[in-house]
Amino acid sequence: MTTARTATPSTARAINDRLALDLLLTHGSLTATELRTLTGLSRPTVADLLERLQHGGLVGIVGERGEQRRGPNARVYGLRADRAHLAGVDVRTVGVTLTVADLTGRTLATAALPVDPAGPPPGFARQVLRTLLDTARQAGARELHTVAVGAPGLVDPATGQLRSTSQLPQWHAELVDELRAGLTGEVILENEVNLAGIAEHRLGAATDRDTFVLFWLGHGTGAAVVLDGRLRRGSSGGTGEIGFLPVPGTGGLPDRSTCDGGFHSLAGSAAVCGLARRHGLPVPGGGADDAPAAEAAMLAALAAGPAGEPFLDELAERVAIGAAAVCVILDPGCVVLGGETGRxxxxxxxxxxxxxxAVLSPFRTEVRAGTAGGGAILSGAVLTACDAVQRDLFGGL
Known part of the structure; x- marks a missing residue:
């Protein structure tokens, strides 16, 4: 027989504090009366927790509000958003974008550093670090509590190190090392598609789903797998590397060092651009066949009306082949199409x-277009950094 354990006074206080902080995050500023109503806690308990949170620098008085009664105006309490600062960094082969935000996730400043994939300048990783620090100072941040970085490749769950699954630039790994050496706060490294999946789950097309798969259709292909509300990474961080998925129609097979011949060869940007040309659709970019070119080809197909439908049908067939392979294993019930081509x-x-x-799989699967936008990776990075900061400052309950 097990016996129920009663929470200690300190645990109860911590739980009440976290409840109040979460409500202030969700609702914005609140009066003590509103906090009592939302929490169901007594007047003395709410008064005590507000005093503790003010003393800890997490909550402050942000104004007053007139009540429908006689007496003084009620004080309004809000989170001290400047209590900690954080950043999200999106690393691509064509450059880096970054955002500095406050404790609530509100964007304070942004920056972008494009780079020539064929020849990044010497010391580019250090340049990114300097830009991040300069951007943080412009935002009024003396230091960054946490920085979340999204990059292509495998992130080893045991070591947190980045391992390339294809021919990615050397400066990607150098940048992670540079950030970890040059920042005083925590640096969280995550696969970029996983961060986009977090954004779709929290802000985008899958907010009503605890189980879904994000199919990323951009320069490359990838997937973010969310099962029962949790992002799944796998034993080596490789969950969702669908570019390596062997599929019919590619004329070859991938191997451990390249995803050529896998699903990437059906639905990556080069394959999409090639398919568009075969159907007589315009493809800009002078043969670059990158993600923007594939996006433009998709938009041209949609604008062409009936003339663009054969392209759409054939591309959908290709995407469905990869999706079917995932669905018959995971049965996620929902697939979100993200990346430049999917959006x-x-x-x-x-x-x-x-x-x-519906023809290929015996399971009912809803397919949705991603709605987290072109900044999904950066949004997911900011959300990830925000979660880490709040766990630390709010006590992890």
Whole structure:
């Protein structure tokens, strides 16, 4: 027989404090009366927790509010958003974008550093670090509590190190090392598609889903797997590396060092651009066949009306092949199409993939277009850094 354990006074205080902090995050500033109503706690308990949180520098009085009664105005309490600062960093082969935010996740400053993939300048990783520190100072941050970095490749769950699964630039790994050496706060490294999946779950197309898969269709292909509300990474950090998925129609097979011949060869940006040309659609970029070119080709197909439908049908068939392989293993019930190509395809592409998937898979699977936007990776990085800061400052309860 087990016996229920009674919470100690200190544990009860910590739980009440975290409840109040979460409500202030969700609702913004609140009066003590509103906190009592939302928490169900007594007047003395709310008064005590507000005093503790003010003393700890997490909550402050942000104004007054007139009540529908006689007497003085009620004090309004809010989070001290400047109590800690954080940053999100999105690392791509074509450059880096970053955002500095406050404790609530509100953007304070942004910066972008483009780079020539064929020849990054010497010391580019150090340049990114300097830009991040300069941007933080411009935002009024003396230091960054946590920085979350999204990059392509495998992030080893045991070591936190980045391992490339293809020919990624050397400066990617150098940048992570530079940030960890040059910053006093924690640096969290995460696969970039996983961060986009977090953004779709918290802000985008999958807010009503605890289980779904994000299919990333951009320069490369990838997936973020969320099961029962938790992001799954796998034993080596490789969950979702669908670019390596062997599929029919590529004329070859991938190997451990390159995803050529895998699903990447069906749905990566070069494959999408090639398919568009074969269907007579314009592809800008002078043969670069990068993610912006694939996005433009998709938009051209949508604008072409009936003339663009054969391209959409064939691309949907390709995407559905990869999605079917994932769905018959995981049965996620929902697939979100993200990345430049997936977002640009919108409902037209999602509907076609859903129809084809219904034929290929015995499981009912809804297909949605991503709505977290072009900054999904950066948004996911900021959310991840925010969670880490709040766990630390709010006590982890």
């Amino acid at each position: 640009a395809g919108g409902a037209a592409l999602a509907g076609r993939v859903a129809a084809r998937l």
